[in-house]
Amino acid sequence: MVGAVLMVLILCLQIFKMFRGFPSSYKGNKLPPGLRWSFPLIGHLYLFKGDPIGVFMKLSQTFGGMFLINFGPSTAAIILDPDFIDQAIKEDAIPSRPLKEMESQALIRGKRNPDGSLPGIAFSDGVIWREQRKFAFQQLVNLGFGQNSSIEEVIRSESEDMIRMLKVKSEDGAISYVFTPNDFIRHALNVVWHFVSGNESPISDELLLAAKDFMKSQSPGFLSTLQLYSPTLLRLTAALGQRNMLTSRRKVDEMINQQIADHKESFDPLHVRDFIDAYLLKIRETKNPESSFYQESGEVNMRNSMFDLFIAGLDTTATTLSWAMVYMMRWPQIQTKVQEEIDRVIGDVVPSLKHRALTPYVEATLLEIQRMACIVPWLPRATVEDVVIGPYAIPKNTHVLCIIKNVTHNPSIFPQPQQFKPERFLSADGTKFEKGDRVVTFGMGKRKCPGENMARMELYMFFVSIMQNFTIESVCDPEEIPLRGNLGLVDEPQPCEARIQTRCR
Numbered sequence: 386m387v388g389a390v391l392m393v394l395i396l397c398l399q400i401f402k403m404f405r406g407f408p409s410s411y412k413g414n415k416l417p418p419g420l421r422w423s424f425p426l427i428g429h430l431y432l433f434k435g436d437p438i439g440v441f442m443k444l445s446q447t448f449g450g451m452f453l454i455n456f457g458p459s460t461a462a463i464i465l466d467p468d469f470i471d472q473a474i475k476e477d478a479i480p481s482r483p484l485k486e487m488e489s490q491a492l493i494r495g496k497r498n499p500d501g502s503l504p505g506i507a508f509s510d511g512v513i514w515r516e517q518r519k520f521a522f523q524q525l526v527n528l529g530f531g532q533n534s535s536i537e538e539v540i541r542s543e544s545e546d547m548i549r550m551l552k553v554k555s556e557d558g559a560i561s562y563v564f565t566p567n568d569f570i571r572h573a574l575n576v577v578w579h580f581v582s583g584n585e586s587p588i589s590d591e592l593l594l595a596a597k598d599f600m601k602s603q604s605p606g607f608l609s610t611l612q613l614y615s616p617t618l619l620r621l622t623a624a625l626g627q628r629n630m631l632t633s634r635r636k637v638d639e640m641i642n643q644q645i646a647d648h649k650e651s652f653d654p655l656h657v658r659d660f661i662d663a664y665l666l667k668i669r670e671t672k673n674p675e676s677s678f679y680q681e682s683g684e685v686n687m688r689n690s691m692f693d694l695f696i697a698g699l700d701t702t703a704t705t706l707s708w709a710m711v712y713m714m715r716w717p718q719i720q721t722k723v724q725e726e727i728d729r730v731i732g733d734v735v736p737s738l739k740h741r742a743l744t745p746y747v748e749a750t751l752l753e754i755q756r757m758a759c760i761v762p763w764l765p766r767a768t769v770e771d772v773v774i775g776p777y778a779i780p781k782n783t784h785v786l787c788i789i790k791n792v793t794h795n796p797s798i799f800p801q802p803q804q805f806k807p808e809r810f811l812s813a814d815g816t817k818f819e820k821g822d823r824v825v826t827f828g829m830g831k832r833k834c835p836g837e838n839m840a841r842m843e844l845y846m847f848f849v850s851i852m853q854n855f856t857i858e859s860v861c862d863p864e865e866i867p868l869r870g871n872l873g874l875v876d877e878p879q880p881c882e883a884r885i886q887t888r889c890r
């Protein structure tokens with residue numbers, strides 16, 4: 386009898402432990418406050434099915450600029466306060482990626498480095514991350530995304546292709562058309578693919594489909610988010626035949642492997658054509674077995690770095706462009722001003738990057754598009770040791786989400802943040818573009834996006850070409866255009882009906 390009572394008591398205690406909230410201190414330091422009750426296994430992940438940023442904003446009214454939630458089985462510190470974000474990132478207190486997410490990524494990537502870190506750039510850590518990131522960054526500069534860009538030609542040819550495609554869609558000005566990031570993905574992908582593989586012909590439909598499939602597997606939704614943080618669930622859903630990150634990654638890998646095999650056959654160390662050639666040369670030159678470029682380890686890191694550049698570079702630029710279309714429809718008077726500047730400065734000439742310095746209003750509009758859209762609204766990071774941020778302690782290995790959207794949409798930094806105002810980034814007399822340091826949409830600190838230059842070039846060329854050739858009009862009342870996105874890997878606009886009018890100039 387006593388034994389049975391004891392069993393029931395222990396069971397109740399276990400259940401209570403599973404549901405209870407967070408302790409208030411850690412090693413004598415205050416922990417951030419947090420939600421009181423949580424579900425076993427899924428924690429507070431149910432918050433992710435609606436508008437997580439809106440939910441975080443609401444929670445911050447109760448808990449302040451930093452609080453804890455349970456991200457599935459692991460605890461996460463959510464940081465909204467811009468000063469705390471600055472402190473966390475600038476002091477390099479959270480250089481790593483979330484541990485649970487890395488476990489899922491380890492499955493997706495299939496192999497770890499000898500030091501236990503993941504291969505590639507976006508999810509690697511420590512020395513290997515520094516080596517891989519530095520190398521990719523150098524190649525982005527060497528192969529044409531630095532100051533004197535040779536890749537401009539590739540972007541220009543993609544812009545022309547995009548315009549041809551939109552012309553077909555605008556043939557009957559009365560037809561309404563639904564813009565989605567899909568309209569731009571092929572062009573963004575061609576630019577990255579050219580950088581990685583040197584391939585001048587457009588990517589195959591097969592690769593495009595595989596990449597889109599991978600992006601779709603991370604689409605908004607409770608199950609996708611949960612799989613990102615639960616390797617077991619990821620494995621289980623793949624075994625049950627459900628398409629997910631694991632299965633769709635395999636298809637992209639096949640194409641990457643094919644490219645590497647082709648490059649090995651035609652490799653000439655004196656003529657480095659692209660990222661793969663540069664990487665093969667680096668592997669050949671590396672004699673230090675500790676290096677992440679050494680032999681087999683180098684091959685694994687090469688495949689994963691390619692994958693990271695490829696995936697990070699495709700949805701981001703395409704989604705920003707589709708937000709650009711939404712904002713131009715929502716604020717047509719700004720679209721008119723953009724077109725006036727393009728007509729005055731560029732005229733009928735094919736746009737080029739040298740026009741950037743001469744078109745401050747276009748540059749200010751592009752920055753405002755990025756601020757408003759903030760398509761990657763948070764930075765997923767983790768602590769590698771105990772740290773103190775603001776008044777709170779954050780223990781080692783804690784998942785941290787820095788909500789940068791609360792920087793780009795903070796009224797104390799950008800007054801009336803929901804208003805689209807390119808003038809924020811212009812000098813008082815409106816003649817000079819003034820870059821806003823707090824538009825942190827490419828991230829911050831040492832993990833800041835290495836593709837920023839490439840993305841800015843693409844955005845300028847693609848956006849100017851569209852505005853030069855078309856007027857994009859909303860089919861419904863512009864005031865009714867939804868400005869809230871669907872958050873998956875990036876925050877996508879909701880499909881929006883448009884009328885594409887060819888401009889007569």
Ligand code: HEM
Nearest residue numbers: 506507697698701702761764827828829832833834836840
């Ligand atoms: C509008 C376009 C883009 C936006 C808004 C964007 C934004 C971001 C953000 C917010 C991060 C996370 C930074 C952090 O954790 O602090 C990131 C990382 C990254 N981005 Fe981008 N990105 C864009 C385009 C690109 C392009 C074109 C490429 C490649 C050619 C690229 C490659 C990467 C890589 C490899 C990382 C991982 C960096 C690391 O972990 O060290 N991105 N990006």
